[in-house]
Every structure is written in C-alpha cells, then in structure tokens.
Amino acid sequence: xxxxxxxxxxxxxxxxxxxxxxxxxxxxxxxxxxxxxxxxxxxxxxxxxxxxxxxxxxxxxxxxxxxxxxxxxxxxxxxxxxxxxxxxxxxxxxxxxxxxxxxxxxxxxxxxxxxxxxxxxxxxxxxxxxxxxxxxxxxxxxxxxxxxxxxxxxxxxxxxxxxxxxxxxxxxxxxxxxxxxxxxxxxxxxxxxxxxxxxxxxxxxxxxxxxxxxxxxxxxxxxxxxxxxxxxxxxxxxxxxxxxxxxxxxxxxxxxxxxxxxxxxxxxxxxxxxxxxxxxxxxxxxxxxxxxxxxxxxxxxxxxxxxxxxxxxxxxxxxxxxxxxxxxxxxxxxxxxxxxxxxxxxxxxxxxxxxxxxxxxxxxxxxxxxxxxx
Numbered sequence: 439x440x441x442x443x444x445x446x447x448x449x450x451x452x453x454x455x456x457x458x459x460x461x462x463x464x465x466x467x468x469x470x471x472x473x474x475x476x477x478x479x480x481x482x483x484x485x486x487x488x489x490x491x492x493x494x495x496x497x498x499x500x501x502x503x504x505x506x507x508x509x510x511x512x513x514x515x516x517x518x519x520x521x522x523x524x525x526x527x528x529x530x531x532x533x534x535x536x537x538x539x540x541x542x543x544x545x546x547x548x549x550x551x552x553x554x555x556x557x558x559x560x561x562x563x564x565x566x567x568x569x570x571x572x573x574x575x576x577x578x579x580x581x582x583x584x585x586x587x588x589x590x591x592x593x594x595x596x597x598x599x600x601x602x603x604x605x606x607x608x609x610x611x612x613x614x615x616x617x618x619x620x621x622x623x624x625x626x627x628x629x630x631x632x633x634x635x636x637x638x639x640x641x642x643x644x645x646x647x648x649x650x651x652x653x654x655x656x657x658x659x660x661x662x663x664x665x666x667x668x669x670x671x672x673x674x675x676x677x678x679x680x681x682x683x684x685x686x687x688x689x690x691x692x693x694x695x696x697x698x699x700x701x702x703x704x705x706x707x708x709x710x711x712x713x714x715x716x717x718x719x720x721x722x723x724x725x726x727x728x729x730x731x732x733x734x735x736x737x738x739x740x741x742x743x744x745x746x747x748x749x750x751x752x753x754x755x756x757x758x759x760x761x762x763x764x765x766x767x768x769x770x771x772x773x774x775x776x777x778x779x780x781x782x783x784x785x786x787x788x789x790x791x792x793x794x795x796x797x798x799x800x801x802x803x804x805x806x807x808x809x810x811x812x
Contacts, residue, residue, distance in 0.1 A: 515559035526722030653717025
C-alpha cells in the first residue's frame with residue numbers, strides 16, 4: 439500500500455505543479471496558467487510565477503534582467519560561475535542584490551550534473567541549459583522531488599531557441615509582456631541585417647576565423663563549429679571556417695589549418711576571465727586602450743600574426759559576456775560591420791546596447807565590449 443501511494447504521489451507531481459512561491463502566497467493575477475514546451479520539446483504545465491528558480495549558468499541573470507527589475511530575487515540557487523559574468527558585472531549585481539553572495543551553489547552547465555546540490559536548494563524550477571547534457575533519467579529524479587525542470591538554450595542553436603527560451607522565462611516569471619517587447623526589439627534589428635544579406639552576391643561570403651576565449655592558454659584554437667557563434671557569422675553573410683571541420687557547436691582548430699585557410703576576418707572573443715592568462719580582456723571595468731592592447735597581444739602570437747586579416751587590419755575583439763544571451767544582437771551587428779563594412783556602415787551596435795541599457799536591462803552594461811585592431 440505504501441509503495442502504491444508513493445507512486446501515485448510521484449505521478450501527481452509529474453502531471454501538474456503549483457508554485458510554492460513565498461510559502462503558499464496567492465499567485466499574481468497576471469500569471470495565468472501557461473502551457474509551455476521547453477527546447478527539448480518537453481510539455482510543461484505551470485501555474486503562477488516562479489519565485490524560486492535554480493539556474494546552471496550565471497548569464498541567465500542577464501536574460502532575466504531584461505524582463506525583471508530584480509532578477510536575483512527570483513533565484514534559490516546558482517552555480518556561482520562569476521567568470522561567465524565578469525567580476526565587475528557580479529559586483530554590480532551584488533550592490534543591487536547582496537543576497538546573491540549567499541545563495542546556495544549548484545553544478546554549472548560547464549561541468550557534471552550535480553543532483554544533490556540541486557535537490558538541497560529546493561527550487562520551484564530548475565532552469566537547465568541544453569548544452570549541459572542532463573539526461574532524462576536525471577530529469578526524472580529531479581521532478582520526482584517536486585521540482586520542475588525546464589531546458590532552455592542561448593548557446594547551441596541560438597537562432598532556433600533564443601526567442602523560445604526568452605518566452606519561457608517570461609512565462610516562468612509572469613513577465614510575458616516584457617519578454618515580447620525585447621523579442622520585438624531584437625527581431626526588428628535582425629530583419630534589417632537579414633534583408634541586406636539577402637541582397638549580397640552568393641559568392642560574397644568572406645571567410646572568418648573566430649577564436650573563442652583568445653589567449654586562454656598556449657593551445658590554438660577554440661572555435662565555433664556548426665551552431666553557436668558560427669550561426670551569427672553565417673547570418674551576417676560570412677563563412678565560418680570552423681564549420682567546415684567541426685561538426686558540433688564548439689571545438690578546436692589546428693593552427694596549421696587556420697593558416698592554410700588564411701581567413702579574411704579574424705575575430706577574437708574574451709573577457710575579464712582571461713586577465714590572469716594574459717588573453718583578450720574587455721568588458722565592464724576596461725577602457726578602450728587596455729582592450730586594444732590585449733587584442734594586439736593575442737593577434738601577435740605565432741601563426742595568428744601572419745594571417746592576412748591581421749596584417750591588413752581586419753582583426754577585432756568582442757566580449758564573450760555578450761554572447762550566449764539575448765544580448766547577442768549587439769554581437770550580430772558588430773560582426774556584420776566587420777565582415778561587410780560597406781553594406782553595414784550605418785549599423786550602430788553601440789546605439790543598440792545603449793537602447794538595451796535604457797529600455798530593458800535592470801543593471802546596465804558599462805564598459806568596452808568590442809574593439810578594433812585599428
């Protein structure tokens with residue numbers, strides 16, 4: 439009898455879920471039940487806004503900050519992966535929401551799935567990344583404990599899943615209108631780029647080498663393959679040389695291969711997390727002179743310095759903190775200008791970021807997030 443009762447309870451939890459929120463507080467009036475399907479195609483029935491969310495990537499705070507004035511207030515746990523945010527952005531969040539420093543820690547999407555820490559945090563919802571590789575068996579274990587698992591994706595297939603993921607966040611938090619407002623803002627700018635790329639000649643696809651986390655170690659070279667940032671390059675009318683040999687969303691290129699392809703444009707990504715390694719540093723807390731000096735340093739490395747793109751001044755640096763989030767529209771606009779400067783001369787990613795800061799973000803992005811070789 440006890441076994442039968444236990445099975446029934448688990449089935450009930452798996453079939454429907456009511457937010458615990460702030461201990462039986464009534465759900466907000468604007469948070470009607472919403473039928474959701476996550477990016478794995480898993481149907482999820484939710485009722486009311488979530489107030490205890492566990493995230494496995496700190497950059498989800500940026501996504502939540504686009505639609506909610508205090509994203510930290512929604513969290514019950516996070517992976518404490520400050521390197522993904524950058525220390526200055528983390529400090530900004532702490533000044534607004536000091537409780538962030540004391541939230542329980544769970545496993546990051548960059549590492550092994552940690553069931554115990556997630557269960558101990560007792561969230562209403564576990565917001566997990568598609569790239570984390572969490573298995574259906576692990577999801578079943580989490581949901582058997584009464585925790586809803588929702589899979590989102592801003593990384594693996596951004597063009598397929600980013601808008602969908604942001605809508606999921608809007609539904610989870612009762613901020614559907616805010617999510618739709620940002621989606622419309624981004625879509626308008628995406629359409630401008632797509633329309634111009636459609637008018638380009640088919641053979642006008644400059645080759646691009648994007649080195650992710652440039653200078654993180656002596657090895658070369660981290661690169662997007664099919665999906666991920668490579669989709670941005672393709673979207674703006676470039677040809678990502680990494681996609682020709684890397685089948686997954688991310689991998690490594692041999693330096694000799696990069697030299698043999700001699701790409702037309704070189705783009706390095708980096709951020710504050712590369713300061714100790716001597717790699718590309720830019721973002722919050724950095725000025726243009728420092729960012730450019732670090733770009734020149736990574737571009738001067740053996741093999742990279744001889745690329746035509748570097749010799750002719752077509753080397754650029756971009757902050758990894760603005761990638762793998764809904765803020766990717768800023769990266770897309772910058773990439774478009776670098777790959778097709780004449781066609782996108784009037785596109786202004788700085789104005790776009792300023793508009794995002796003033797209209798959407800709860801904590802504005804301040805600092806230098808991209809830089810040119812010259």
